[in-house]
Amino acid sequence: MFLDFFQGLRAAGVPVTITEHLAWLEALRAGLAGLDPERFYYLARAALVKDERYIDRFDRVFGHVFRGLDAPGELTADIPEAWLRRLAERLFDPNELERLKALGSLDELLEALRQRLAEQQERHEGGSRWIGTGGTSPFGAYGANPFGIRMGQHASRHRRAAKVWDQREFRDFADDVELGTRQLKVALRGLRKLARRGHEDELDLPTTIRATARNAGWLDLQWQRTRENVLRVLLVLDVGGSMDDHVRRVEELFSAARSELKHLDHVYFHNCLYERVWKDNHRRHELVTPTEELFRHHDRETRVVFVGDASMGPFELTHAGGSVEHWNEQPGVSWLRRAVAAWPHTVWINPIPEDHWTWTPSIGMVRGVFEGRMVPLTLSGVERAIDLLT
Amino acid sequence: MHTDRFQGTSTYVATEDLLVAVNAAITLGRPLLVKGEPGTGKTVLAHEVARSLGRPLVEWHVKSTTKAQHGLYEYDAVARLRDSQLGSDRVHDIRNYIVRGRLWEAFESTPPAILLIDEIDKADLEFPNDLLLELDRMEFHVYETRETVKALHRPGVIITSNDEKELPDAFLRRCFFHYIRFPDRATLERIVDAHLPDLKATLVEQALDVFQALRDVPGLKKKPSTSELLDWLRLLAAEGVAPDRLAGEARRDLPPLVGALLKNEQDTFLAHQALRRGRTR
Structure with missing residues (x-):
């Protein structure tokens, strides 16, 4: 037992x-x-x-x-009905869906879903994981936890969404830390820029020897300040929309960075940088930070890392009002230009494989704004990013 | 009277799960890692455990510059060099220049000590890894004198962390773990009662309402903690604030002496707005 x-x-x-x-x-x-x-x-x-x-x-x-209570990972409450219906669309064929509509109530829908999920679970993986990987299932690798459910799929059926209606609560990336970040951590160590700060409390051996020799053998202690990492890093992360599929890997990067750097700040944006960003995904509509303020708070020496797939409709970049979720006075591309101008040490990490970049025009445009400083989210890509930042 | 099981004390309200974790760790001689919001009594726990079990407490406060070696011993080469120049006799015995660390102290203590390693996450990433063997076997080797220091009794080790850095898996595997959740209303009342038994029940009642409303203000940088609540209550009592100044319409404004609860002006501003809107969540 x-x-x-x-x-x-x-x-x-x-x-x-x-x-x-x-x-x-x-x-x-x-x-x-x-x-x-x-x-x-x-x-x-x-x-x-x-x-x-x-x-x-x-x-x-x-x-x-x-x-002998409920099986772990059973569907529990707090899943929006609309979301479930969207899920049903995926899991049931149109005929079944018709019958489901006849069933009507949320409870019955839930029950049917639960059965379907249980069936699929057995058929595919022998019981320990949820159905399917690679974006067809709304569940993450471990569906045992309702928070483990990755972002719903319903806004992003097609990559260039016209309007995002839904105000989904994205889960905060930092909440779920994955293993296997060791490599990224090692790469991020490259971001250490050590400088001497604080009190003189470290014995400076070479100078001491020199001073003692000059002192005709009488000990003359010399001290120096300890070295500390003084580099400030700002992470600017894309959430939602076409980034849904990449959430997991961005999470890894984020958790790796957290433990490696002392001065690390992060903000979120959606699709493209506009006049405001937010720090907490659960309160993204209440607590926003004007992007201008971000420019002021983080000086030119800050290393700024954008993480996003840069995949959007070209209008979202080039036109005022092009944003998919609000009215923006100025086009996204001008905000990006301002960011690049404000922070000379900027790099864009793109989770989409490098050889696919040419397929989406907006990636090329963003890359242009960043003067080619775009790298893929791989170990070598991150290493390249660090080279570009230092 | 001292027993060998920790039961909580008159000034420390321990929940059942905490008691089980503490006793398991001490009985089996494994470190207990305690995490939780700041101000929920992580550090105090070690003091109370030591006091109630009648054992000496050895405190090791970790800073960002602390190295694992500091806890074992340090070899003061500079002092020895100086002594050699001054022609002192001490210089012939290297043991005179071995400075014992906290861990050594705890190893040699009789009766067995309680060792508190406070805020382990403040130190370098490798710090916990460097202590693995020492905490596991409760022994270490002094290279300078070629002797092995072995614990006379396994000390009870209590380690606190504020989650500023992640701890390595190998380290976690060897620990027992307890997460101190923020206490619920009933536990809060017990805690207040344990610390401030003379307070008027109505005042406590109203103050706890206000306190919880403040904790529920969305977006606070630093939520007020238990220790801040106690400070605030002490202040309220000392200033003789009447309970009705914390009730009814007064709830729409910041409570008196709010500085004890909210420590920066952004939070105060946020709380003020939220309270005025009468909406804390």
Whole structure:
């Protein structure tokens, strides 16, 4: 039973290892849980989960294994109805859809969906992951968590969306950190620009030796300031629209950057940079920052990294009012030009493979504005970006 | 009377899950990693555990410049060089220049100590990795004297983190983990009662309402924490603020002495607007 639990956790994406499993068994043997189910649960949690992000998944698996409650990853509430209907369009053929309409209510729709998802799950992957990868499913790799559901697909059926009606709540990239960022982290280390700051508290050995020699052998200590990374980095991230497919990889980049750099700031934009950006996706309509302010707050020495696919309708770049979600007084391209002028150390990282760039005209236009400083989101691309920034 | 199980203390309200985590970690001699919002009592926990178990507390506060070696020992080569120039006799024994670190101190303590490694995430990325073996085996080697320092008793290790950096997996695997959630209303009342038992119930009641409304203001940079709540209540009591100044229409304005709760003017401004609109969420 405990092994089932262990495997269940791993299947749900909670990174547990044998070491932790053994520690838990050891704790149980030591009688730390007693005969109290609640303490049994707390003990398991303390021993097996090492990050609050995974506690929710853990709870589901725990409930499933030890109480026989709902299977982990079952659809739960808070999914907008319109979104579900869109999902249904994908999963059911038109005939079935017709019948579904007859069913009508949301509950019945949910039930039908649940069955369909369960079927597909078994058929494809043997139970541990949700259906399909590569953008056909609205679920991320681990659907065990409602937050694990990646952005809905409904705005981006076609790459050049005319209007985005939906005010979806994008999940914040920083919330979900993926493993395997080590390589990116190493690449980002290239962004360290060390300078001496603060108090003189480090022994400067070469100068000390020189000074001591000059002092005829009597010790003369020399001190220096310690080195610190003084580089400031601003990440400007595209969310939503055609970026939906790339969210995961951008997340990786973001989480890698967070732990590597001290002065790191980030803002979000949608499709193209306009007169305002926002810092928190959940409150993007309440808390906006004027782009002008961004120019003022981050000086010319700031390294600015744009992450976006630069794929949009050409009008979104060239015309006032071209934005898909609001009326912009000035065309996007002029905002981009201003950004490049304000920050000489800028680079655009594009998650779309480099050899596909010529297919979308807007990529070429953005690349032109950035004077060719566009790189793909690969290890070598990131390394190139760092070269361009330093 | 001291038992070997931590039960919470009169001034520290510990939830059941925290007790289980603390006792498991201490019994098995593994480090306990504690995370949570600032001001939820992560650091205080170690103090209270040490006090209630009657064990000495060894504190190691980590800074951005702290290296793992600082916790073990440091070899003061400069002092030795100076002594050699002054012709001191001490110079012949290298042990005179080995300065013990916090970890060493905790290893040698009887009765077994509680070691607090505070804000481990402040240090360099490699800091936790450098401590893996030492925390695992509770021993380390002093190269200068060629001796191995081994813990007499495994100290209870409590590590706090504010999540500024991610900790390496290898390190996490060896720890027990507990995330201190922000306390719910009932727990908050217990905490206030434990610290300020003399406060009038009506004042506490109203103040908690106001406090929670403030915490719910969207977009705050720094939500007020438990420790700030306690400070604020103390202030309210000291100034003799009447409970009705926190009720009814007064809720539409910033509460008295708000400076104890909100620490920057942007937050104060945001809260002011939200309260005036009568909408905190």
